[in-house]
Each structure stands twice: as C-alpha cells, then as structure tokens.
Amino acid sequence: MTETAFIPSPGNPGPHPRPSKPSLVLPPGATDAHCHVFGPADRYPYAPDRAFTPVDAPHEEVADRQRFLGFQRAVIVQSSGYRSDHRLLLDALAADPASRRGVAILRADTGAAEIRRLDAAGVRGARLHFVNHLGPDPQPEHTRRIVHKLADVGWHAEIHVQDDGIVRHAALIGDIPAPVVIDHMARMDLREGLDGPPARALMSLLDRGNVWVKLSGVDRLSRTGPPYADAVALAASLVCRFPERVLWGTDYPHVNITGAAPDDGLLVDLIAQMAPTEAARERLLVRNPAELFGFER
Numbered sequence: 001m002t003e004t005a006f007i008p009s010p011g012n013p014g015p016h017p018r019p020s021k022p023s024l025v026l027p028p029g030a031t032d033a034h035c036h037v038f039g040p041a042d043r044y045p046y047a048p049d050r051a052f053t054p055v056d057a058p059h060e061e062v063a064d065r066q067r068f069l070g071f072q073r074a075v076i077v078q079s080s081g082y083r084s085d086h087r088l089l090l091d092a093l094a095a096d097p098a099s100r101r102g103v104a105i106l107r108a109d110t111g112a113a114e115i116r117r118l119d120a121a122g123v124r125g126a127r128l129h130f131v132n133h134l135g136p137d138p139q140p141e142h143t144r145r146i147v148h149k150l151a152d153v154g155w156h157a158e159i160h161v162q163d164d165g166i167v168r169h170a171a172l173i174g175d176i177p178a179p180v181v182i183d184h185m186a187r188m189d190l191r192e193g194l195d196g197p198p199a200r201a202l203m204s205l206l207d208r209g210n211v212w213v214k215l216s217g218v219d220r221l222s223r224t225g226p227p228y229a230d231a232v233a234l235a236a237s238l239v240c241r242f243p244e245r246v247l248w249g250t251d252y253p254h255v256n257i258t259g260a261a262p263d264d265g266l267l268v269d270l271i272a273q274m275a276p277t278e279a280a281r282e283r284l285l286v287r288n289p290a291e292l293f294g295f296e297r
Contacts, residue, residue: 006041006053013261014055015065015253020265024272026070027282031289033075034183034216034249037062037092044088050081051134057253059092065252069268075249075293077103077127077158080134084110086118093122101293103127103158106149108142115153124293125156125181130165134256143172151178156212156292162187167201179210179292181247184217185238190230191223194237206242212292213238215274215284216249219262226262227270235274243283247292248274 008014038044039056046053059076066074078089084105093100102123106115126146128138138146147157156179161169166186173180182205188198205211215238218231239246248271254261275281290297 006039006046008055009053011256011258012052012054013254013257013259015057016261016263019065019068019263020269022069022265022268024070024269026268026271027278027286029073029290029295030071030285031073031075031247031293031295032066032069032071032250032252033247033289033293034077034214035062035066035074035252036079036255037076037088038079038081038253038255039088044082046081047083047085050083052081052256054079054081054255055253059088059095062092062252063096065264066250069250069264071250073099073101073289073295075101075103075124075289078105079255080105080129081255086123089123090118090121097122098296101295106146108139108145110146110149112149115149119153119155123155125158126150127158127160127183129160130169131160131162131187134160140172147176147178150176154178156181158183160184160187163189164198166198166205170201170205173205173211174208179212180205181292182211182213184214184220184251185231185234186213187217187220188234190221190234194234199234203241206238206245209245212245212247212288213242214247214249215239216247216251218267218270219254220251220257227266232270232273236276239275239280239284243280244288246284247288248284 037059103125106126158181160183215235218228221231222228
C-alpha cells in the first residue's frame with residue numbers, strides 16, 4: 001500500500017495540539033474508559049475497506065496524553081479502521097497489561113481459540129456498530145452469533161448507535177445475554193430533549209441493571225458547542241440516576257468529527273459538572289471501570 005493511501009480523510013483533523021492542563025484532580029486509579037490507537041500506518045496498516053483514514057495516534061502518544069490529563073488506566077477500543085485485525089490493540093495492551101484493557105471487533109466466524117487469545121491479552125468486550133458512516137449494520141444472524149460468543153466468555157457487548165438508533169435497536173439491545181455498554185450516551189439528537197424518545201429509550205435500558213453507558217463524546221452530541229452545556233446536562237442526569245453504571249472516556253484522538261478536535265483538558269474539567277462530588281467521581285472513574293473491565297481494585 002502506498003504512503004498516499006494513508007492521507008487522513010475529512011473529519012479526522014488529529015487531536016488538539018495544545019490541550020489545557022485540567023484543574024480537576026482525578027482520583028487514584030482514574031480510568032479513561034474509551035480511547036483509540038492508530039498506527040504508525042507503515043507498521044499497522046489500516047483495512048483496505050475502511051470507512052475513514054485517521055491521523056496516526058500510536059499507543060505511546062495516547063498514554064502520554066492520558067498521563068497529562070491525570071489518568072492511570074485506559075480501555076482501548078478497536079477501531080473499525082482496522083476491522084478485526086487486532087495486532088495494534090494487542091501490542092498496546094502488552095505494553096502495560098496491568099493498566100490497560102481492550103474492546104475488540106469480532107466477526108461472526110471468529111473462533112473460540114482467537115477469543116481466548118484476546119481474553120488472555122486483556123480484551124473484555126466486543127463492539128458492534130449501528131452507524132451509517134462506518135458501514136451497513138451487522139446482519140441479525142451475525143449479531144446473534146457474536147453476542148452469544150460474548151456471553152460464553154464473560155465479555156460485554158459495546159453498542160455504537162446514533163440519532164434515533166437507541167430507539168430502533170432497543171429490543172435487540174435488551175435481548176443481549178451479556179452485559180451491555182452504550183457508547184457516547186447513544187449519540188442521541190439533543191434537539192429531542194432530555195425527555196425525548198432517545199433519552200427515554202436509554203433510561204429504560206439502563207433500568208434493566210445489566211446496561212452501562214459511556215459519558216464520552218459530549219462534543220459529538222452538543223448542539224451549543226464548547227463548553228457543551230446541553231450534553232453535560234445529559235451526562236449529569238445519568239450520573240445522578242445510574243451512578244453504578246456510568247463510565248467516562250476521552251474518545252481520544254477524536255475521529256470522524258465536525259471541525260477541530262476538542263480540548264481534552266476542558267473535557268476532563270467538565271467531569272466536575274457531571275459528577276460533582278468526590279464519591280461520584282471515584283465511582284465513575286475508578287470503581288465502575290474496575291468492575292466492568294477487571295482492573296485490580
């Protein structure tokens with residue numbers, strides 16, 4: 001593959017070059033529960049049928065940014081840009097196995113031996129995309145086969161939806177025989193309001209007790225721009241109502257976005273508005289991810 005094949009595509013500007021230093025001091029063991037790693041592309045080439053080409057963000061760079069922000073642990077989510085080629089994810093996990101966990105992308109035909117290999121490396125879940133910009137939704141039969149594999153190994157299913165997707169796929173999500181994590185607060189359209197159909201569908205799923213939600217991507221949801229007050233209000237309501245099943249992530253390095261990447265330091269400082277007490281932040285950033293991803297307490 002030629003070097004020109006790895007020119008970043010529109011919507012992938014790369015991370016903020018000079019993020020602010022957060023004023024919020026994070027608790028010991030704070031976990032960035034949603035980040036990605038990319039490249040270097042000449043060593044870890046992207047899938048030929050990928051929907052986008054990101055800026056390289058090697059795992060060493062991602063770890064440096066997390067330390068700057070105050071995080072000691074991380075969950076690295078496999079990108080669709082690599083499909084189910086997990087070489088980079090496995091190398092990133094191996095660089096710090098005590099402090100990193102992973103989320104994979106499985107095929108319907110992924111075998112038990114490969115799942116055991118991923119599990120031994122620190123993978124604890126698999127992601128399913130139901131968003132148009134990353135390709136067609138998985139076939140129902142493929143989804144069924146994948147989620148049953150997760151249940152067998154004790155992993156969670158990570159569900160990526162947007163707009164009214166949480167409404168359209170609520171029945172499927174409710175039937176998954178494994179813990180479920182909803183990415184980016186379901187990327188709902190906030191014009192529907194905090195009591196609109198998407199918000200009600202998300203709340204109803206969280207009421208089930210086996211569904212979690214990531215309070216990441218406020219910049220993706222917000223209709224108002226920085227400091228993303230509308231999306232932060234949604235996150236704060238989720239922390240208040242479901243303190244035991246919320247997680248937080250940087251979403252670094254912010255791929256497939258509109259405009260410039262957000263200031264990661266600002267995103268961290270907004271945690272204080274979502275979880276206004278030390279106890280709530282310890283639950284959000286330490287205890288909940290330790291429980292779900294299997295970090296040492």
